[in-house]
Amino acid sequence: MVTQLPEEYRQAPFDETCAPRRLLRLFSGKWTTMILHTLHLMGGGSRPGQLLRNIPGLSKKMMTQTLRELEQLELVEREVRQVMPPKVEYRLTKLGEVFIEPIEMLYTWGTLHEAELSQVAAASKALSRSALS
């Protein structure tokens, strides 16, 4: 029974530019996945105010900032309607929709495993409590 492969046979290490790492970096922003997820969830175009209301804790600044980044990466499109008051809609691009898949995977996994997540939370709580003594 091989519990551990010898050094020489172990698979090559991740390099910085490997796919998993690039994905991680893409999702590293605090609000990135939540914004993509919400855009997807609401279907069609979403207005900034709606996004803001649907993502508690998100500030206007971080929203627009994140949306700009996603625009530049061509994961999100912005549609402006020049009227008063201004009407703006954001929607996922075709490329953007691709990345919905891993996000939904993560989110639903989380939802299905609340129990384990609570165990982790409990552990961290126990820790901070003992730290107070």
Place this chain on the structure above:
Amino acid sequence: MVTQLPEEYRQAPFDETCAPRRLLRLFSGKWTTMILHTLHLMGGGSRPGQLLRNIPGLSKKMMTQTLRELEQLELVEREVRQVMPPKVEYRLTKLGEVFIEPIEMLYTWGTLHEAELSQVAAASKALSRSALS
């Protein structure tokens, strides 16, 4: 064709403590998932030096720091063997193994979608290039 539900009928927003967000926070550390993944990949116990060598860019400090956090969350166990030179092994706990699943999902998804990840990279590159002008 309903492209967008009226405000009142839209599903309640994520609150801060919902499962998806907790999962995101758990994985928010730059090295967290990579360390868990590598521990899993190597099977059985892993020695710090091995981890370090298998995760390019990881510094000794960030490794131990992340491992300590994971220990506190009870996702990782540390086994010390008091000899010279010191022998230490880290291994996933039962709870830790649970979280391997979403990590592997993410990583393999990334691997299967290198093409799209490259498109994103291309978009960001095009951006920084035009910014130079």
Place this chain on the structure above:
DNA sequence: CTGCATCCTGGGCGATACTG
């Protein structure tokens, strides 16, 4: 309503050097 500019703070993360 939407969006930008500004200012500021915390802490994540890295580099380095030192112990056993």
Place this chain on the structure above:
DNA sequence: CAGTATCGCCCAGGATGCAG
């Protein structure tokens, strides 16, 4: 080899205020 301590940077990200 494994781990710690220190220093300091940088920037993500929050608060506020102004403009169209």
